Amino acid sequence: MQKEHNLSKNQKIIFDLIDKSGGPMKAYSILFSVQKKGIKAPLQVYRALDKLVEIGKIHKIESRNAFIACQNSSCQISKATAFSICESCENVSEISNSKLSKYLSNFSDNSGMKYSKYNLEFFGLCKKCKSK
Template identity: 40%
Template structure:
């Protein structure tokens, strides 16, 4: 990989799979989708994911052991991102605004903590599923 803008072949393939829909996928789901493109082993997926996460192009959802494409220009600049995950339709809303970063910085201050990684995930029922 020469820089953060160009993707290697495997990275592009993984990015394409995650980019097709805004839904979380496990590494093994991605692997299965890419067998036709020559993928054979989990590491091929995990290595690409690691890079993509480093670039801020993909997020890991800890509570699902799954991955999702970032739908912002970039989340790196903000203080953090919150994921709101519908248990019924599996749709994920990605929230990354001042309320999130203020909450996180307040929490860090209160606990005298230097955070390097944060995870905020809500599970429940989204508006569309609630109405249905």
């Protein structure tokens, strides 16, 4: 049962942009693209991004300082994310593999720490780039 989040004006503009782009986008490139829609300042972008991340509509690719629309409909909250990143063309895709997420969600070591969240980034060459 997915909670419906009514996105605000800025949130919707920015989510739609990222979603339509189909890939990761950087904050200042988003800013540039939405200036014609009246969003003028970095903070307006970052605030929308923060909220979108919080509700799981987008995820942050930490190693790239970029944001991508969630490609996994069951992912309501960004608390368990995994991505594959091509180091040549920088293509990013979200990995939704139930075994992997089960394994990591249940992972515990001997530190006595209970993990509530994780982010995993895999790097390599995608099919296309490998065959070049």
